[in-house]
Amino acid sequence: MNEVDVLVIGAGPAGMAAAMRAQESGARVAMVDDNWSAGGQIWRGVQNSHTRTPAGIRMFWGTQVVARGTAERTLLLEDSEKAFELAFDKLILATGAREIYLPFPGWTLPGVMGAGGLQALVKSGLGIQGKTVVIAGSGPLLLAVAAYLRKAGARVKLIAEQATTKAVSSFAFHMVRYPMKVTQATALKLSLHGVPYLRGCWVEAAEGEGRVQRVRLRQGRKSWTEDCDYAGIGYGLYPNTELAALLGCRLRTNAIEVNEWQRTSVDGVFAAGECTGIGGVDLSLIEGEIAGYAACGDTARASRLFGARSRAKRFAGALDRTFRLREELRTLPRPGTIICRCEDVQYEKLQQMSSFRAAKLHTRCGMGPCQARICGVATEFLFGWRTDSVRPPILPVRAGSLITRKEFQQESSITR
Numbered sequence: 001m002n003e004v005d006v007l008v009i010g011a012g013p014a015g016m017a018a019a020m021r022a023q024e025s026g027a028r029v030a031m032v033d034d035n036w037s038a039g040g041q042i043w044r045g046v047q048n049s050h051t052r053t054p055a056g057i058r059m060f061w062g063t064q065v066v067a068r069g070t071a072e073r074t075l076l077l078e079d080s081e082k083a084f085e086l087a088f089d090k091l092i093l094a095t096g097a098r099e100i101y102l103p104f105p106g107w108t109l110p111g112v113m114g115a116g117g118l119q120a121l122v123k124s125g126l127g128i129q130g131k132t133v134v135i136a137g138s139g140p141l142l143l144a145v146a147a148y149l150r151k152a153g154a155r156v157k158l159i160a161e162q163a164t165t166k167a168v169s170s171f172a173f174h175m176v177r178y179p180m181k182v183t184q185a186t187a188l189k190l191s192l193h194g195v196p197y198l199r200g201c202w203v204e205a206a207e208g209e210g211r212v213q214r215v216r217l218r219q220g221r222k223s224w225t226e227d228c229d230y231a232g233i234g235y236g237l238y239p240n241t242e243l244a245a246l247l248g249c250r251l252r253t254n255a256i257e258v259n260e261w262q263r264t265s266v267d268g269v270f271a272a273g274e275c276t277g278i279g280g281v282d283l284s285l286i287e288g289e290i291a292g293y294a295a296c297g298d299t300a301r302a303s304r305l306f307g308a309r310s311r312a313k314r315f316a317g318a319l320d321r322t323f324r325l326r327e328e329l330r331t332l333p334r335p336g337t338i339i340c341r342c343e344d345v346q347y348e349k350l351q352q353m354s355s356f357r358a359a360k361l362h363t364r365c366g367m368g369p370c371q372a373r374i375c376g377v378a379t380e381f382l383f384g385w386r387t388d389s390v391r392p393p394i395l396p397v398r399a400g401s402l403i404t405r406k407e408f409q410q411e412s413s414i415t416r
C-alpha cells in the first residue's frame with residue numbers, strides 16, 4: 001500500500017494550490033485526478049503557473065477515487081488498468097463542482113447541453129466553427145463560455161441570463177470594489193461586442209427533428225424562437241460532495257462544512273475550493289493554499305491568507321444573491337418531460353412522490369450511472385427534495401475492482 005503525508009483529491013485550482021503549499025511545508029504529497037492533466041474545469045488543457053506540477057509531487061492521473069479503503073485513512077482508487085488503495089495521514093478534498101442542468105421540454109435533444117459542458121467539448125476537439133449557438137442559464141460562466149466559443153469560430157446568437165436587469169446592474173455596481181474583476185469583465189464585454197445579453201430571459205423549450213434546431217425563449221410576456229445548432233444552458237454550479245459524505249464529513253446545505261483552517265468535521269480531512277461552496281477561481285486558490293498549509297500544521301502561513309479569503313467570499317456572496325434562480329424555472333417541465341435521464345423517469349411520475357427516497361424506490365430515479373448527480377440537483381430545485389444517502393462506489397467502476405472487497409460481497413449476499 002502507498003503511504004503519503006498529504007493526499008489531495010482533485011487537481012483543479014484548489015487542489016493544485018493545496019498540493020504546492022503542502023509540499024512547500026515539507027510534506028510528502030500525492031494528488032489524484034480523473035483527468036489526464038492538471039487544471040480542473042477552468043484550466044482544462046491549459047499550461048500556466050498553476051497547472052505546472054512541481055517535481056516531487058506524486059501524480060495519479062486518469063484515476064478516480066471510488067470508495068473508502070479497507071483500513072482507516074485509506075481510499076480505494078481505480079485507473080484504466082487496476083484498482084488499488086492509497087494510505088494517507090491527511091486528506092484534502094478539492095473535488096470541485098458540476099454544472100446545474102434544469103429540465104425543460106426538449107432538454108434531452110442532442111445539441112442541448114450545459115454551457116460549461118459545451119465549452120469542455122470544444123476544448124476537447126468538438127468543431128464549432130461556423131455553428132450557431134444560443135447560450136442561456138445564469139451566472140458569469142455564461143459570458144466566459146460565450147467569449148470562448150466565439151473565439152473558436154462559433155456564431156453566438158445571444159446570451160439569455162435569467163437574473164433580472166436590476167440584479168445584474170447592482171452586481172456590476174458592486175464589482176467596482178474589485179478592480180481585477182472589472183478588468184476581466186471589460187475584456188469579456190469587448191470580446192462579446194454585438195452579442196445581445198438579454199436579462200430576465202430564459203429557454204422554455206428546445207425543438208427539432210432528431211437534434212436541436214431551435215429554442216423557444218421567454219422574456220417577460222414576450223416569447224419567440226431562435227434557430228441554433230447548439231444550445232449551451234447552465235444554471236450555475238453545484239458542489240461535488242459525494243466523497244466527503246461517504247467519509248462522514250458534515251455538509252452545510254449542499255456544500256462541505258469547513259472551519260477557518262478548511263478542516264472538515266472528520267479528523268485529518270480538509271476541503272477547499274468549490275466543493276465547500278461556489279465562489280469562483282480566486283476563492284478556490286486561496287482556500288487551497290490555506291488547506292495545504294493547515295494540513296501540515298503551518299497555521300502561521302495559513303492565517304496570513306484569511307483576509308484575502310474573506311474578501312473573495314464577499315464577492316462570492318454577491319454572486320450568489322445576484323444569480324439566484326427564479327420561480328418560473330420550476331414550472332417549465334411538462335408531464336412527459338424526462339427528469340432522470342439515466343432511467344428515463346418522467347416528471348408526472350415524480351409528481352406523485354413525496355421524497356427523493358420514495359422516488360428512488362418507486363421509479364428508479366437517481367439509480368443510474370450518474371447516481372443522481374443531475375436529477376438529484378434538478379429534483380432538489382423542482383420539489384425541494386434532498387438526496388439522503390451516498391453509497392459506494394460513488395462513480396461507476398469495473399466489477400473486478402470491487403470483487404475482492406468485503407462490504408460489496410456482503411451487500412450482494414443480502415440482495416441475492
Ligand SMILES: Cc1cc2nc3c(=O)[nH]c(=O)nc-3n(C[C@H](O)[C@H](O)[C@H](O)COP(=O)(O)OP(=O)(O)OC[C@H]3O[C@@H](n4cnc5c(N)ncnc54)[C@H](O)[C@@H]3O)c2cc1C
Binds near residue numbers: 012066098119145280
Ligand atoms: C464545466 C465547467 C466549466 C467552467 N468553466 C469556467 C470558465 O471558463 N471560467 C471560469 O472562470 N470558471 C469556470 N468554471 C468554474 C471554475 O471551474 C471554478 O471556479 C474553479 O475551477 C473551481 O476550482 P476547484 O479546484 O474547486 O474545482 P475544479 O476545477 O472543478 O477541480 C476539481 C477536480 O477534481 C476532480 N475530481 C472530482 N472528484 C474526483 C474523484 N472522485 N476522483 C478523482 N478526481 C476527482 C475533477 O475531475 C476536477 O478535475 C467552470 C466550471 C465548470 C463546472
